[in-house]
Amino acid sequence: MSESLNFNPASHPGLEWSVAMQSQLDDQVQCFAVADAGNGRVAIANIDNESAVITGTAGELRKLKAAFAAGQYDHLIGA
Numbered sequence: 001m002s003e004s005l006n007f008n009p010a011s012h013p014g015l016e017w018s019v020a021m022q023s024q025l026d027d028q029v030q031c032f033a034v035a036d037a038g039n040g041r042v043a044i045a046n047i048d049n050e051s052a053v054i055t056g057t058a059g060e061l062r063k064l065k066a067a068f069a070a071g072q073y074d075h076l077i078g079a
Helices: 058-070
Strands: 003-005 017-019 032-038 041-046 051-055
Touching: 003 041
Parallel strands: none
Antiparallel strands: 003 017, 017 032, 032 041, 041 051
8 A cells, every 4th residue: 555755856846756655663654655757657766865766667667576576686685
């Protein structure tokens, strides 16, 4: 379940950002945020660094999701 986030990086103003979850201990957001960037693109941002925003198409993100699911990046995330 995603929750709305008051986040407004200067490079992508006016988007409605959401996060997947929040910490149960201190109610602090501890992950990436996503937003519909328009024109078939999705924005992903590191909420601790407003300049770290990337965009991709839904197809590109599906490929990335499949790569994570297949374990292609396990070595990067310590899984």
